[in-house]
Amino acid sequence: MVSIEVFQKITYAWIILALIIFPILFKVNPPYGRHRSKKWGPGINNRIGWILMELPTLVLFVLLFMTGDAPKTLVTWIFFFLWLLHYINRIFIFPMRIHTTGKKMPLAIIFSGIFFNFMNSSLNGYWLGYLGYYPVDWLLDPRFILGISVFVFGFILNQKSDTYLINLRKGGKTGYFVPQKGLFKYISCPNYLGEIMEWTGFAVMTWSLPGLSFAIWTVANLLPRAIHHHKWYFKTFPDYPKNRKALIPWVL
Ligand code: NDP
Numbered sequence: 001m002v003s004i005e006v007f008q009k010i011t012y013a014w015i016i017l018a019l020i021i022f023p024i025l026f027k028v029n030p031p032y033g034r035h036r037s038k039k040w041g042p043g044i045n046n047r048i049g050w051i052l053m054e055l056p057t058l059v060l061f062v063l064l065f066m067t068g069d070a071p072k073t074l075v076t077w078i079f080f081f082l083w084l085l086h087y088i089n090r091i092f093i094f095p096m097r098i099h100t101t102g103k104k105m106p107l108a109i110i111f112s113g114i115f116f117n118f119m120n121s122s123l124n125g126y127w128l129g130y131l132g133y134y135p136v137d138w139l140l141d142p143r144f145i146l147g148i149s150v151f152v153f154g155f156i157l158n159q160k161s162d163t164y165l166i167n168l169r170k171g172g173k174t175g176y177f178v179p180q181k182g183l184f185k186y187i188s189c190p191n192y193l194g195e196i197m198e199w200t201g202f203a204v205m206t207w208s209l210p211g212l213s214f215a216i217w218t219v220a221n222l223l224p225r226a227i228h229h230h231k232w233y234f235k236t237f238p239d240y241p242k243n244r245k246a247l248i249p250w251v252l
Pocket of ligand 1: 158169175179
């Protein structure tokens, strides 16, 4: 068993790595989806790529949560359930719904995704399985109430926005279209905003260092990618709405 001191050191190191990678991702755009580039070497089917990349999040998290000897209260089970809710969708449902149109995901992305997911799910699974303790009265703590509200709102926003994007190719269409509905009227990437809200909410409701590290990594990944998507829309569609922002309505 890893001591709390060692665990904290690993988590701080992981946060520092996110802060180093964050500015780099504004320059180096991970080449999957619309930004796919052959320069990044061979790839495999997009759908299989998503499943392989995200699978460790479920396996490791469940394993560590279940084998750990920290007391499992109603609160920790709620955290467990929310993690499962997100990742069952991401691993088994989302990849089946996307229209891959023959696209491939580079192996380099899959391996870096596996590493990222290995770290996040190990840290959070170990925290909740072995180290954290949340008595039932945590349910009434403002941090829990605020965090779970932000998580649920973010989950719905992420789901609805991904669904909307996937449906743009309904009926066998291929290529890209300008999204027009809901929060897309204000920002290019509401699905990313929803994802960031989810893990920020998770960090607040667990009030934990691993939760914080996951939220920081999610921003480090998705804020630069939202900017790349946004610029891509302007470059690709001359009539793209000028007042639309990338990630935060009216702000950014
Ligand atoms: P995108 O928004 O790039 O794409 C989502 C899906 O919609 C893809 O199938 C994409 O096709 C399709 N799509 C997107 N825009 C359009 C459009 N304008 N017209 C037609 N189809 C479109 O999201 P990602 O693929 O980057 O991410 C998928 C999910 O994973 C998101 O919910 C995201 O939040 C989450 N994620 C989380 C991360 C984290 O750090 N926690 C990191 C990365 C993703 P195509 O693939 O062909 O472009």
